[in-house]
Amino acid sequence: MNDIKLAVLGGEGVGKSALIVRFLTRRFIGEYASSSECIYRKRLSIDGRQLNLELYDPCSQACEGKSTLTDQIHWADGFVVVYDISDRSSFIKAKAIVHLIRELNLGVAKRDADTLVFLVGNKQDLCHVREVSREEGQRLAAESQTQFYELSAAEHYQEVVLMFSKMVHNASLGGKAKERRRRPSGSKSMAKLINNVFGKRRKSV
Numbered sequence: 001m002n003d004i005k006l007a008v009l010g011g012e013g014v015g016k017s018a019l020i021v022r023f024l025t026r027r028f029i030g031e032y033a034s035s036s037e038c039i040y041r042k043r044l045s046i047d048g049r050q051l052n053l054e055l056y057d058p059c060s061q062a063c064e065g066k067s068t069l070t071d072q073i074h075w076a077d078g079f080v081v082v083y084d085i086s087d088r089s090s091f092i093k094a095k096a097i098v099h100l101i102r103e104l105n106l107g108v109a110k111r112d113a114d115t116l117v118f119l120v121g122n123k124q125d126l127c128h129v130r131e132v133s134r135e136e137g138q139r140l141a142a143e144s145q146t147q148f149y150e151l152s153a154a155e156h157y158q159e160v161v162l163m164f165s166k167m168v169h170n171a172s173l174g175g176k177a178k179e180r181r182r183r184p185s186g187s188k189s190m191a192k193l194i195n196n197v198f199g200k201r202r203k204s205v
């Protein structure tokens with residue numbers, strides 16, 4: 001059975017956990033804690049093949065045993081790099097992450113590299129306070145040869161599922177050329193996911 005490892009990266013509070021939880025559980029849960037990094041696991045069937053999906057959700061705050069961005073990039077087969085369309089600084093951070101992925105994955109075949117990094121502008125429902133235009137997102141995606149999505153974890157369940165499904169599909173075709181390096185610590189089974197989310201320390205919206 002294939003293992004697919006995806007890292008959801010981006011600045012603080014851009015909605016990484018919200019996107020992952022939306023994809024895995026269909027729910028949008030407004031409050032998350034970010035005091036630990038974790039890997040969510042799910043078994044999927046794609047094109048008749050069984051896959052083990054691992055989704056890495058980093059910890060934005062300093063936490064014990066925290067992996068570095070470089071570790072996370074080496075670990076993953078595919079990347080969903082998220083920014084918040086209502087927060088320009090998160091776009092700058094996303095740009096830096098995309099560039100670092102490119103730098104560290106220089107050896108990866110171009111065809112794979114193009115399909116294994118998605119740039120995602122989240123919180124599209126906040127377009128009345130938008131700080132990053134859709135065109136800027138599209139331009140960065142074109143410059144860095146990534147695929148671009150603008151969506152809302154809060155309001156666009158179908159789009160979130162489509163985006164992750166496409167990435168899983170691409171990663172399943174991308175082969176396993178990447179050398180496995182350090183694995184980010186901590187893992188959670190799907191059965192524990194909802195409890196963990198509800199049990200997390202509350203954060204202001």
Ligand SMILES: Nc1nc2c(ncn2[C@@H]2O[C@H](COP(=O)(O)OP(=O)(O)OP(=O)(O)O)[C@@H](O)[C@H]2O)c(=O)[nH]1
Binds near residue numbers: 018154
């Ligand atoms: N309006 C709106 N709020 C969202 C959306 N996605 C996430 N949020 C909110 O943004 C805040 C941060 O979401 P998280 O999912 O914790 O973001 P994160 O990137 O995992 O956060 P850190 O782990 O702290 O970096 C929460 O209050 C969410 O409810 C969205 O699509 N629209």
